[in-house]
Amino acid sequence: MAELIAPYGRSTLVDLFVPDDQMEELREYAGRLPSLQLSERSVCDLEMLAIGAFTPLDRFMGQQDYERVLSEMRLSSGHVFAMPITLPVDPDPALKLGADIALRNAKNELLAVMTIEEMYTWDLEKEAEAVFRTTDLRHPLVAEMHRWGKLYISGPLQVLQLPPHFDFQELRLTPAQVRARLQEFGYPNVVAFQTRNPLHRVHEELTKRASKEVDGVLLLHPVVGMTKPGDVDHYTRVRTYKALARNYYDQDRILLSLLPLAMRMGGPREALWHALIRRNYGANHLIVGRDHASPGVDSTGKPFYGPYDAQELVQSFSAELGVQMVPFRELVYLPEQDRYEEVSNISPDTPTASISGTQVREQYLNQGRLLPEWFTRPQVAEILAETYPPRHRQGFCVWFTGLSGAGKSTTAEVLTRLLLEHGRQVTVLDGDVVRTNLSKGLGFSKEDRDINIRRIGFVAAELVRHGGAVICAAVSPYRATRNDVRSMVGSDRYIEVFVDTPLAVCESRDVKGMYAKARRGEITDFTGISDPYEVPQHPEVILDTVAATPEENARQILQHLIEAGFVRAAYEEVTA
Numbered sequence: 001m002a003e004l005i006a007p008y009g010r011s012t013l014v015d016l017f018v019p020d021d022q023m024e025e026l027r028e029y030a031g032r033l034p035s036l037q038l039s040e041r042s043v044c045d046l047e048m049l050a051i052g053a054f055t056p057l058d059r060f061m062g063q064q065d066y067e068r069v070l071s072e073m074r075l076s077s078g079h080v081f082a083m084p085i086t087l088p089v090d091p092d093p094a095l096k097l098g099a100d101i102a103l104r105n106a107k108n109e110l111l112a113v114m115t116i117e118e119m120y121t122w123d124l125e126k127e128a129e130a131v132f133r134t135t136d137l138r139h140p141l142v143a144e145m146h147r148w149g150k151l152y153i154s155g156p157l158q159v160l161q162l163p164p165h166f167d168f169q170e171l172r173l174t175p176a177q178v179r180a181r182l183q184e185f186g187y188p189n190v191v192a193f194q195t196r197n198p199l200h201r202v203h204e205e206l207t208k209r210a211s212k213e214v215d216g217v218l219l220l221h222p223v224v225g226m227t228k229p230g231d232v233d234h235y236t237r238v239r240t241y242k243a244l245a246r247n248y249y250d251q252d253r254i255l256l257s258l259l260p261l262a263m264r265m266g267g268p269r270e271a272l273w274h275a276l277i278r279r280n281y282g283a284n285h286l287i288v289g290r291d292h293a294s295p296g297v298d299s300t301g302k303p304f305y306g307p308y309d310a311q312e313l314v315q316s317f318s319a320e321l322g323v324q325m326v327p328f329r330e331l332v333y334l335p336e337q338d339r340y341e342e343v344s345n346i347s348p349d350t351p352t353a354s355i356s357g358t359q360v361r362e363q364y365l366n367q368g369r370l371l372p373e374w375f376t377r378p379q380v381a382e383i384l385a386e387t388y389p390p391r392h393r394q395g396f397c398v399w400f401t402g403l404s405g406a407g408k409s410t411t412a413e414v415l416t417r418l419l420l421e422h423g424r425q426v427t428v429l430d431g432d433v434v435r436t437n438l439s440k441g442l443g444f445s446k447e448d449r450d451i452n453i454r455r456i457g458f459v460a461a462e463l464v465r466h467g468g469a470v471i472c473a474a475v476s477p478y479r480a481t482r483n484d485v486r487s488m489v490g491s492d493r494y495i496e497v498f499v500d501t502p503l504a505v506c507e508s509r510d511v512k513g514m515y516a517k518a519r520r521g522e523i524t525d526f527t528g529i530s531d532p533y534e535v536p537q538h539p540e541v542i543l544d545t546v547a548a549t550p551e552e553n554a555r556q557i558l559q560h561l562i563e564a565g566f567v568r569a570a571y572e573e574v575t576a
Helices: 020-030 040-050 063-072 124-132 140-145 175-185 201-213 234-248 267-280 309-321 357-367 378-387 408-421 431-437 446-465 479-489 503-508 514-519 550-564 570-575
Strands: 035-037 100-104 110-115 118-121 151-154 157-159 190-195 217-222 254-256 285-288 324-327 331-334 339-342 396-401 426-430 469-473 494-499 541-543
Touching (some): 020 110, 040 110, 040 157, 063 124, 063 151, 124 140, 124 267, 175 217, 175 254, 190 267, 201 331, 217 234, 234 254, 234 378, 267 285, 267 309, 309 324, 396 408, 396 446, 396 479, 396 550, 408 426, 408 469, 408 494, 408 550, 426 431, 431 446, 446 479, 479 494, 503 514, 541 550
Parallel strands (some): 190 217, 217 254, 285 324, 396 469, 396 494, 426 469, 494 541
Antiparallel strands (some): 100 110, 331 339
């Protein structure tokens, strides 16, 4: 039996579960308590806290821990911790210091009881700048933070059960279970591989070399909680991991286990956080890739983080944390020798083959072509082909935004007909229609408007996820909310269309006289008059409804969709 590295900051893992003999009494007590329904992110965090994956942290952070994590990447105890783990709530009379509350998931299933010991306010911009180094709303977590509650609460947790998981149960191992399995391999060194993507041959080669270099075991540890919107779903990914682990790795050198983590896409800080988490699972090495845990590019098209920022930060803490950083080395395929080699070990004139991530999507998956065997194992290619349809059968969302009377619905109607002509079935979510049905009863306060837009966004995201083409036409005046919807749908499948019509023109088109009533003060919170409209900063399409007709504008959007591959051009349909 190998002696693995100890959990971080403690000799044993944090364990928040209630003893069996106290379970029934606490469950009965919880039934009389006020309840707090947790978000998906908070449910993931609660699970990670409960099983000890965040050791030495044993609760959602109190104010001292939170503030020191923001400023120094340390808990108040001095232990390294790079990511704030908080529980946001809105003010509520039931949430008060000293009170016990029942924590439940979206299905109202009881998970835990918390005693509220702290309640404190937080500053969105301060946290975003400290943790993510940006307030850009194209960062998915920054956009999401705009809908969090205004307070954070903290206190001891008594966990009754984990959120139920019915998929891949044999692979959902707690840190204690992973440690027990790893010890049986007989190696003290464990190298963990963090992934949220399917594994290709280059990843396979890299992980095999890494475990051989440290003379240890590979912990293949994919994230199956919240990842980046638009990522391949975890059901598909885990099927590929199982096929690879079973058929192409030495069974005495690999352990596949799933990680129920809610990622923050926080780049360097996230990488350091991942290293701490893997130590708690028994790993003393972590493979850190270029641009690790990155959300991609910001609203100006620039990367949020430098390509090696994550590696450098993890390396700077490796001695203290006890986890060595293994860099993701660049490997290329040598077709004449049928093998992979590090770029640094070959001469510039050596024939090589490679496929970029963009090429994988655009030239293979989006075209319905199987990836070549030298790039991806056949089993992986087949699984991806089964669940990843060609681009023209993938879902997308066209989101029209602009002032009332700008021409959103008129242009959307024309676009709908054009998409039907080109073979795409379309769902239209018009703002006025949605308010009559999905959002009946909501007013026009900022809060109610945000709820309305997020409801539309939720429905759109679900339709897109299942391959649907969705057109949404809503004023959607607030930039943060629109970017939150972008994150729900996935940036690569969201086309923001700004209908840029001057206010005076919108007023002249107003047959209902709504603008006139707003001018007279008879209607309050009217966008463009008594409530602001935040102009999109970097929309995919801008329409001029004064100089162009609705049909011309609709065809401009159609051309954008054709160029993106979501719609086939007419000649492609004839020759296909």
